[in-house]
Amino acid sequence: MQIHVVKRNESLTTIARTYHSTVNDIVEANDLPNPNNLIIGQALVIPIVGKFHFVQPGESLFSIAREYGVSPQELASVNRLQPNQQLNAGLRLYIPQGNKRTAEFNAYVEPRGTTVAPALESSAREAAPYITYLAPFSFQARRDGTLKEPLLNNFPAIARANRNVLMMVINNQENDQFSDELGRILLNDIAVQDKFLNNIVATAKKYGFRDIHFDFEYLRPVDRDAYNRFLRKAKQRFKTEGWLMSTALAPKTRADQPGKWYEGHDYKAHGEISDFVVIMTYEWGYSGGPAMAVSPIDQVRKVLDYAVTDIPSNKILMGQNLYGYDWTLPFVQGSVAKAVSPQQAIQLAARHNVPIEYDTKAQAPHFNYTDEGGKRHEVWFEDARSIQAKFDLIKAMNLRGMSYWKLGLAFPQNWLLIVDNFQVTKRGT
Incomplete structure (x- = not known):
């Protein structure tokens, strides 16, 4: 699989000719919203086996082979070169596809209102072949x-058809806000806690959930140890049923990080107790x-970097957003940015004819535009480059995989790149 960034006049x-692909294949792979109006800086996934590398000044077969994790001998052989041959800048080399490691992927899906939108269910069907866990959000x-149940509709059937483990997400929300008082009761009142666990077991059996996932947030710092004790108790209960247990964690950078979101989460304890964790590494x-x-x-x-000091790396799912935001400038406290999918962001850039820039420090695409009313906007979103950077980090840190928040906003490149990088583990039956 090749990632190509559109240049002026391309x-x-x-582009298809450069990579021995076809226009139709590129349009289909990217579900292109602007096939006749490509934008400078737009990232495209080229659906080919392996990829091409264009030699830069000073590069050698050895340095290029090391970059892609192949041997110099193999690289020379497939490109019909001598192993010690000097390379001219601009030379196109074919990089064969390497071995893929296994990884697990979770996707949350959040129905809102009184019915499940057909588009949301369709999004779950499209993602299900590429994920290990499907997580309806949420049981309150x-x-x-x-328990207050979410709308489930056909999600259990979709999970079964795609060998996904159905994840039962349970949180401490009241009126769609996390409640530390609700957390206090559940973690300290043993009679309520036992009833709570009984209801979880009965509900999981009813719908076929096989991972019980606790997303308890904004807990009182004093309830940190009570949360750990509850998780140990719950783990033992679910183990007898043959189920997994996982937890969601706030994105901490040290064990004693202050703040209401962080202090109730004990990384070391969760790493010992849970089968795996989802770290919510998004929403900066x-x-x-x-x-x-x-x-x-x-x-x-x-x-x-902090998490792997307290949690085994093979228990960590990196959290990843499937959306971006469109901010109206200048930013005013109390204003709300509009969520946009990667496809919608590209359409915006094309409509306003503005180039897409890429921040190499953040590894994220962005652009600015002025709307029809004269208001300035700034958009940050995800593209093939940004998601590939995260996949490279998963490999470098030997993480378990990735967890997506949330389905419903189109990002077709993501699913293609999963297949190109990993062998997705399927735990369902």
Whole structure:
């Protein structure tokens, strides 16, 4: 699989010719919203086996082979070169596809309102072949130990058809806000807690959930140990049923990080107790804050560098957003940015005829435009380059895989790149 960044005066025809592909294949692979109006800086996935490398000044077969994890001898052989041959800048080399490691992928899906939108269910069907876990969001705990169920519709059937483990996401929300008081009751009132666990088991059996996933947030710092004790108790209960248990964690960079979101989460304990964890490494750029990358890789890396000191790397799913934001400038506190899919972001850039830039520190694409009313906007989103950078980080840190928040906003390049980089583990039956 090749990632190509559109340059000035390029067309799909010239790009297809460069990589021995076809215009139709490129349009289909990227579900291109602007096939006749490519934008400078737009990243395209070229659906070929392996990839091409264009030699840069000073590069050698050895340095290029090391970059792609192949032997210099193999690289020379497939390109009909001598092993010690000097390379001219601009020479096109074919890089054969290497071995793919296994990885696990989770995707949350969040129905809203009184019905499941057909487009959301369609999004789950499209993603299901590429994921290990499908996670309807969410079951909300109540203060008496009962559960408020989400809309499930055909999600269990979609999971079964694609050998996904159906993940039962349970949180401590009341009126769509995380409640530390609800958390206090569930973690400290043993009678309510036992009823809570009984209801979880009964519900999981009813629908076929095989991973129980706790997303308890904004807990009181004093309840940190109580949360750990509850997780140990729950783990033992679910183990007898043959189920997995996982947890969601705030993105900490040190064990004693202050702040209400962080203090109730004990990375070391969760790493010991849970089968795996989802670390929510996104929302640095968020709808209510100033414009910036949603999941800048330098910040993500800081969280993961700490996480692997307390949690086995093969238990960590890196959190990843499937969306970006469109901010109106100048940013005003209290304003709300509009969520956009990668496809919608490209359409915006094409409509306003503005180039897409790429921040190499954040490893994220962005652009600015002026709308029809004269207001300036700044857009940060995800593309093939940004997601490939995260996949490279998964490999470098030997992580378990990735967890997506959330389905419903189109990003076709992501799913193609999963297949190009990994062998997706299927745990369902």
